[in-house]
Amino acid sequence: MSRSLALQFLLTTVVAVTAAGCSGTPQISPGETGGTSFGGNPNTGGLTSGNGGATGGTANNGSGGFGGATGGTWTATGGSAMKNCPTSSAYVGDSTWQQQLQVTSGAVYCGGSNEQRTLEQELAAKAKLYVSAGTYPLPDATGTYAFALPVCFEFPSGAEAPSFAGAGQIKLTQSTFAPDVYYTDRSSQPLSPSTLTFQTQLSSTSTVGTQPAPLVFDGTALNANGVDQVLQLCTGNTCAGAWSNVTFDSCNPTSYALNRSTVTFNGGQIVFDVRIGTLPGGVSESTMFIVASGTLDSTTFEQTSYWKLVYSGTHHQFSRSFAVLFDSPINGACGLKVLTLDPYNGTQLPLAYTIHCDLSNIAARTVTAAVTARL
Numbered sequence: 001m002s003r004s005l006a007l008q009f010l011l012t013t014v015v016a017v018t019a020a021g022c023s024g025t026p027q028i029s030p031g032e033t034g035g036t037s038f039g040g041n042p043n044t045g046g047l048t049s050g051n052g053g054a055t056g057g058t059a060n061n062g063s064g065g066f067g068g069a070t071g072g073t074w075t076a077t078g079g080s081a082m083k084n085c086p087t088s089s090a091y092v093g094d095s096t097w098q099q100q101l102q103v104t105s106g107a108v109y110c111g112g113s114n115e116q117r118t119l120e121q122e123l124a125a126k127a128k129l130y131v132s133a134g135t136y137p138l139p140d141a142t143g144t145y146a147f148a149l150p151v152c153f154e155f156p157s158g159a160e161a162p163s164f165a166g167a168g169q170i171k172l173t174q175s176t177f178a179p180d181v182y183y184t185d186r187s188s189q190p191l192s193p194s195t196l197t198f199q200t201q202l203s204s205t206s207t208v209g210t211q212p213a214p215l216v217f218d219g220t221a222l223n224a225n226g227v228d229q230v231l232q233l234c235t236g237n238t239c240a241g242a243w244s245n246v247t248f249d250s251c252n253p254t255s256y257a258l259n260r261s262t263v264t265f266n267g268g269q270i271v272f273d274v275r276i277g278t279l280p281g282g283v284s285e286s287t288m289f290i291v292a293s294g295t296l297d298s299t300t301f302e303q304t305s306y307w308k309l310v311y312s313g314t315h316h317q318f319s320r321s322f323a324v325l326f327d328s329p330i331n332g333a334c335g336l337k338v339l340t341l342d343p344y345n346g347t348q349l350p351l352a353y354t355i356h357c358d359l360s361n362i363a364a365r366t367v368t369a370a371v372t373a374r375l
Contacts, residue, residue, distance in 0.1 A: 087133030097137035221253035270294035
């Protein structure tokens with residue numbers, strides 16, 4: 001996607017939200033609350049994702065192994081732009097492979113924030129990923145192979161979501177530090193439109209002479225014990241540089257610590273609940289904005305919809321900015337915005353504004369207190 005197309009996407013999304021009004025955003029299910037992700041771009045290791053090869057293929061037949069892909073499919077249940085999801089039979093791979101990815105019916109993931117994006121870009125970059133339920137063999141020998149997972153995407157209302165476009169490639173590398181063996185699968189597969197690709201980096205370990213335990217996608221956090229499973233929607237083949245790239249994670253990663261920020265301002269108060277994953281040493285990293293609640297001019301509100309909660313954080317979340325869109329306008333405001341909240345300095349107060357549905361300011365509200373606690 002060129003810069004002009006990316007900007008067009010931003011404008012289209014903002015216009016769609018504005019035109020719909022605060023009550024016009026459709027309800028989405030499943031996985032309604034929040035979404036952000038650990039960063040990191042998978043090194044595709046020279047993989048290509050051209051449009052050649054099988055389109056909606058099946059697992060190659062073979063004897064032994066776990067057999068071909070089995071399981072169900074996702075169907076569109078929301079009202080926003082969402083392509084029909086392929087069934088598990090659209091998987092492309094080899095049924096004789098001895099490693100596995102097991103996907104449950106809860107495998108829904110939400111696009112996360114990126115420290116390079118503004119709040120407006122975060123609103124435009126929102127997306128959900130659905131992986132069709134099934135059991136999918138993964139390579140067990142180093143090399144590059146034809147591969148595709150059956151995936152589909154959901155975008156904000158008014159924006160066209162990409163669709164499954166058949167086979168790409170997967171490359172397995174491994175390293176042995178006896179008795180442990182470390183496996184890394186990097187895949188890239190085409191989508192329609194062809195300016196976008198879906199890329200993954202899947203990591204597992206075993207001991208010499210054994211296969212690793214199956215990887216599981218069930219909608220929970222993609223980071224476990226310091227190991228990331230990376231799922232990305234990318235502009236181009238490299239997934240580097242474009243602000244519109246999306247990295248997915250659980251829509252509500254309950255294994256991440258809950259951080260609650262309470263901001264009091266002239267005319268009300270707002271509470272932001274955010275789940276934050278940490279790197280070794282306790283450094284804040286991935287962030288999941290899951291709930292906003294409070295009062296504005298004596299009217300209470302609560303918002304849990306992923307599509308109406310917007311978050312932008314600087315490196316390691318040292319400074320945090322939020323926007324929440326109401327289900328219905330309050331005194332002419334579509335929502336509230338709080339900028340540059342410092343969770344470590346209660347004397348340096350953030351800025352607060354009532355906002356239009358495109359996140360532009362209506363009026364400033366004087367902040368009198370801001371407190372953040374890790375619960």
